[in-house]
Amino acid sequence: MKRRHLLATAALGLGLAFGGAAAAQDKTKACFVYVGPIGDLGWSYQHHQGLLAVQEAYGDKVETAYQESVPEGADAERVLTQMALSGCDIIFTTSFGYMDATNAVAKKFPNVKFEHATGFKREAPNVSIYNARFYEGRAIQGHIAGKMTKTNKIGYIGSFPIPEVIMGINAYYLHAKKVNPAVELTVVWAMTWFDPAKEADAAKAMIEQGVDVIASHTDSTAPLAEAAKTGGKVIGFGQASDMAEYKPSPRVTSIIDNWAPYYVKRVGQVMDGTWESIDSWEGIASGEVELGEITDAVPADVKAEAEAMRDAIAAGTYHPFTGPINKQDGSVWLAEGATAPDGDLLGMGFYVEGITGDIPK
Amino acid sequence: MGWIVLKLEKRPSPSVFWSRATPVLAVALTMVAGGLMFAILGKNPFEAIRTIFWDPLFGEFAWYLRGQLLVKAGPLVLIAIGLSLGFRAGIWNIGAEGQYIMGAICGAAVGLAAYPTESRLIFPAMVIAGALGGWAWAMIPAILKTRFNTNEILVSLMLVYVAQTVLAMASTGFLRNPEGAGFPGSRNFSGYPAAANPELIAGSGLHWGGVAALAAVVAAYVLLQRHILGFQIKLSGQAPRAARFAGVSPQKLTVLCMGIAGALAGLAGLFEVTGPAGQISIDFNVGYGFTAIIVAFLGRLNPVGILLAGLLMALTYIGGEMAATNLGLPSAAIQAFQGMLLFFLLACDLLTNYRVRPVFKEAR
Numbered sequence: 001m002k003r004r005h006l007l008a009t010a011a012l013g014l015g016l017a018f019g020g021a022a023a024a025q026d027k028t029k030a031c032f033v034y035v036g037p038i039g040d041l042g043w044s045y046q047h048h049q050g051l052l053a054v055q056e057a058y059g060d061k062v063e064t065a066y067q068e069s070v071p072e073g074a075d076a077e078r079v080l081t082q083m084a085l086s087g088c089d090i091i092f093t094t095s096f097g098y099m100d101a102t103n104a105v106a107k108k109f110p111n112v113k114f115e116h117a118t119g120f121k122r123e124a125p126n127v128s129i130y131n132a133r134f135y136e137g138r139a140i141q142g143h144i145a146g147k148m149t150k151t152n153k154i155g156y157i158g159s160f161p162i163p164e165v166i167m168g169i170n171a172y173y174l175h176a177k178k179v180n181p182a183v184e185l186t187v188v189w190a191m192t193w194f195d196p197a198k199e200a201d202a203a204k205a206m207i208e209q210g211v212d213v214i215a216s217h218t219d220s221t222a223p224l225a226e227a228a229k230t231g232g233k234v235i236g237f238g239q240a241s242d243m244a245e246y247k248p249s250p251r252v253t254s255i256i257d258n259w260a261p262y263y264v265k266r267v268g269q270v271m272d273g274t275w276e277s278i279d280s281w282e283g284i285a286s287g288e289v290e291l292g293e294i295t296d297a298v299p300a301d302v303k304a305e306a307e308a309m310r311d312a313i314a315a316g317t318y319h320p321f322t323g324p325i326n327k328q329d330g331s332v333w334l335a336e337g338a339t340a341p342d343g344d345l346l347g348m349g350f351y352v353e354g355i356t357g358d359i360p361k
Numbered sequence: 362m363g364w365i366v367l368k369l370e371k372r373p374s375p376s377v378f379w380s381r382a383t384p385v386l387a388v389a390l391t392m393v394a395g396g397l398m399f400a401i402l403g404k405n406p407f408e409a410i411r412t413i414f415w416d417p418l419f420g421e422f423a424w425y426l427r428g429q430l431l432v433k434a435g436p437l438v439l440i441a442i443g444l445s446l447g448f449r450a451g452i453w454n455i456g457a458e459g460q461y462i463m464g465a466i467c468g469a470a471v472g473l474a475a476y477p478t479e480s481r482l483i484f485p486a487m488v489i490a491g492a493l494g495g496w497a498w499a500m501i502p503a504i505l506k507t508r509f510n511t512n513e514i515l516v517s518l519m520l521v522y523v524a525q526t527v528l529a530m531a532s533t534g535f536l537r538n539p540e541g542a543g544f545p546g547s548r549n550f551s552g553y554p555a556a557a558n559p560e561l562i563a564g565s566g567l568h569w570g571g572v573a574a575l576a577a578v579v580a581a582y583v584l585l586q587r588h589i590l591g592f593q594i595k596l597s598g599q600a601p602r603a604a605r606f607a608g609v610s611p612q613k614l615t616v617l618c619m620g621i622a623g624a625l626a627g628l629a630g631l632f633e634v635t636g637p638a639g640q641i642s643i644d645f646n647v648g649y650g651f652t653a654i655i656v657a658f659l660g661r662l663n664p665v666g667i668l669l670a671g672l673l674m675a676l677t678y679i680g681g682e683m684a685a686t687n688l689g690l691p692s693a694a695i696q697a698f699q700g701m702l703l704f705f706l707l708a709c710d711l712l713t714n715y716r717v718r719p720v721f722k723e724a725r
Contacts, residue, residue, distance in 0.1 A: 037692065067685045069692040071647045074637035078429050079682055085422045086687060097644055100549050104639075120544070160643060161533055162544050191529050191643060360533050 030054055030267045031088035032066040033079060035095035036194040042219030042240040043193065044068060046257040047094045047117075053260035054267050062267060072097025080105040084112045090270045092263065093117065095193070096162060103127055113275055115266060118164055120346065125277055130262060133283030134164070135171040135345070136313045137255035137291060138215070139320035140306050141237050142175030144252060144294075145183075145213040147302045148235060152182045155206040157199060157216035157223055158189045161359045163348040165217050170352045171320045172215055177354055185355055186211055196222040203227065207234055215239075224250050235297065242292045253306070254292030261287055281342065284314045321345070326353035363723045369715045376713055380661060383709035388673070390705040395698045404688050412688060413680030413698070426683075428566025430675045432637050435571040436461070436629035438671035440653035442577040443625030445662040446584075447618035450597040454619055456502065456517030457626040458650025459524035460495040464627020465634040466531050467494025469641050472556035473536055473547060483555040488569075488631060495627015496620050498524065503619035507612040513619070525646065532643045547641035550634070558636035570632030574671075577625060581664040594618065626650060655703050677702065 032051050034044040048066065055064050065088065070079050076098045083091050084105060090113040093102045099119035106114040106124040114127045122129055145154045154176055158165050169187060176183045186209060188202040199218045203226035206214055214236040216223045221243050227234040227250035238246070238254025262280065269275040282288040291310050294303045312318035323334030328351040334340060351359065392414075396406030417426040440457045447454050454460075468491030475483050502516035531537075532545040540548075550557045558568050585591035597604040597614055605611065629649065638645055656674050660666030681695035 031686070065686050065689070067682065067692070072644045073642060073647060074432070074633065074639075075647060075682075077637070078432070078679070079686070081425065082422070082683060083686060085425060096544070097546075097642060100546075100551075100639055104551070160545055360529070 027061060027063045028058070028090070028267065028271045029063045029065065029088045030263075030270075031064070031083045031091045033070050033076065033083070033091065033093045033095075033098060034066060034068045035070065035072065035097070036219055037068050038066075040194055040219050041221055041243065043257070044094070044219065046241050047092070047259055050092075050259035050263040054263050057264045058267065058271070061271065070098075073101070076101040077105060080114075081108070084109040088112060090115065090267060090275070096160075096164070113266075113270055122277060122279070128266070128277050128280065130278075130280040131164070132257055132259075132288040133281060134255060134257075134289055135167045136283045136320055137289050138168040138171040139175045139313070140291060140309050141215050141253070141255070142172035142177075143179055143309060144298060144302060144306055145172065145215065146176030146178065146180035147305075148252070148298065149176075149180065149183060149213050151210045151212045152180065153184050153186065153209065153211045154213040155186045155188065155203075155211035155215070157202045157206075157214065157218055158187055159193050159217045160191060161189060163346055166351070166359060167321075167345050167348045168215075168217055169355070170348070173355050174325065174352055175320070187355070187357055189360055190218050192218065194219040196220040199223050200226050203236075221246065232297075238292050244292070247293075248295035249297040251292075251295070252297050253294040256290040256292050258288055258290050284310060285316065327351070328353055328355055363721055365719050365721055368718050368720045369711070370718050372714055372716050376716075379709075379712040383712060384659060384661070384666075384670070384706060387702060387705040387709045390709070391698065391702045394701050394705070398694065398697065398701075399690065402690065402694060404690060409684050409688055409690065412684045413677060416683055417676055417679045424564070426679055428560075428564055429679055430672060431566040431571045432568070433675035433678055434671040435568070435574045436633055436649045437653050437656045437674055438574040438668055439570065439577055439629040439632075440622075440626045440650055441656040441660065441667045441671060442574070442581045442664060443622035444653055445657045445660070445664070445667060446581065446594055447622050448598075448657060449585075449662050450594040450614055450618050451601065452615050452618045453514045454499065454502070454517050454622045455514050455654065456499070456519075456521045456650070457622060457653055458646055458648065459517070459521035460498045460623040460626035461630040461633075461650045462521075462524040462528050462646050463498040463630070464491040464495035464624075465630030465638075465645060466528060466536070466641060467491055467497075467627070468631035469547060469550075469634050470531075470536060472550065472553070472635065475556070476548065476553060479555045481555075484558070484635075487556060487635065488628065491627045491631025492624040493627070495630065496624040498627070499619045499623020500616070503616045507615055513615070517619075521650070528641070528645060529643050532641050532645075536641050538640075545643055549640045550636075551639050556635060558632055568632060568636045570629060570636060573628055573632065575668075578664045578668050585664065590617075626653075659703075659706055674699075 032047060034047055036044040038044050038048040051064050051066055054062060067079055070076055072095060080091060080101055092115045094117045096118045099116060099121050102114050102116040103121050103123040106127045110126055116129050118131045119129055156169050156172055173185045186206055190198050190202050192198055199220050199222040203214055203223040207230060212234045214223055214227055216239050219240055224236050224243060224246040227236045228246060232249055235250045235252050238251050240257050242254045242256050243251050294306055319339040321340035323338040324336045325334040327333045392410055396410055399409040400406045444454055444457055468487040471490040472483060472487045501520060502513040505511040505516055506513045536547040538546060538548045561567050593609045597609055634641060656670045657667060660670035677699050684690045685692055685695055
């Protein structure tokens, strides 16, 4: 009762809205907000694996909580506020659409640490942003796609036209084109992160057009399920999670988001007081992006090339965006031998030369 | 030999007692069945029910959550009031979600066009644009119905999906934040005071949307009790032929009811986008337009009932969120719990129009 009164007074009196509700606890509490259900077997599932890793790493010293299927918008702000009030010391908001809500709530709770995935705003000193270099995995998928397609038509199911997705499409296309100049790319925008019915429709439409390699940037296994119905004619990739139940085909490999090392590290830093606001963007080298097992459906030589590319990226000797690369309109983006600066990638709003169609505007 | 069977007998007129009592009974049954479900999921049912129904009102953080009830209930009540008028007259506007979206887009467009001008006139202009946007979107099914006798249920519902596509276009195109590094979503109104709809009293959760909702409740109450239009609406629903003889034009009534519902839904969208949501984004709509249909019926299509139903619905959302975070209940269980509420309400509704009577049957 006293604490409630104190808080209410602080809220009204200081106009600061909220005091430090999360202070003075024995256990460190790490909380997670997911955009989909943890059973999506993709994006949210992988973040939840990170939560489990945190729990396992610190055992009794840490308490975890999460909420799934939180809409991006006004509801997110309330969920975050509730979490901060209920004593969370660090809150991971795991979808792009939580960006403004994360920053707004962070300003009201200066003692709580906030970590926002895939966004670009850090408006308070207690907000960090983190992301993974998924485009590194896309490059490898593109290589496999270019080698494996028989119809020379490959597809990509986009979620939303944000830089994150556009750079994935560009990396995929560039590396397919490199090994197969005749390749054509079809992009379908699903305008959702998780909607198995819509994702299946997108895959079906592509298959009808003769597309035989489908990459997807949405979170469910529905595109692979559609590919599986073609009796081996169409292949695809696991997205976010390994999606191993579709091995050895249609899932020939996968991009696995491995958030566990980052989450364990950051929660640990909260515990020992060394947490600082950072902008983290790790890739294959540090293990945040993993390439799932390449199955026997892929010829041995292609598999070897793909693995060589993975190792070169990990070693830092190869950058998937190395010039010469032109933009779709023919203007020069990267000169011969130049690699893409991170700023260009994070604000990417254009297709590279050769991709037909427009980014939705 | 014989046995007793329960027989349903239609009442000559709906029972006033049961029409008031069924919502309470439905809530009670939901608690029992929901508690059972939570127990099966391995959670303490009493703790779960307490977290959902008690904690947001009287728990440790009630000072914050009570305000959030208003944030959540405001748009539900505002939309449901508009819908209830049509439902009473037998006009089935199912597309409030689309009207809500279009109101938000039109209102936001006016505000964003004025950016960064500071003027007291901007917000009122946005409010009018929001209402007009929702009204215009509702006029499509209304006019198609009156001119070509199309089914307003289907047309208004389909227009929700059109509105969602327009929303996606707005967030990635014509309303996109030019300083947003290519990401979808408009500017955030919280950074533009002339167009923002902040809390009127800090921490209260009350913004202009809540005020509008209360005003709508009062206006609808007066309309239905004291105004000839309210009488015509009620009459058209209960006895369409009699209404026609009394000189009520079904066409006019359709246009009017759809228009009011659309305008109120549009207003709800405008207050939401300038207040709690803050910006136009692809996922701006979270289903208020559909949930409001449940709220309208839960409140017996009565303005005061709708106000209470809106608050109850908001309570299950906010309490449900608390239960999900604090007790680790899956979000699907919370949705099932809310579904139970509607299910029991509809089931109990039987008692309003029918009487259950035991009948002794002779063995043949």
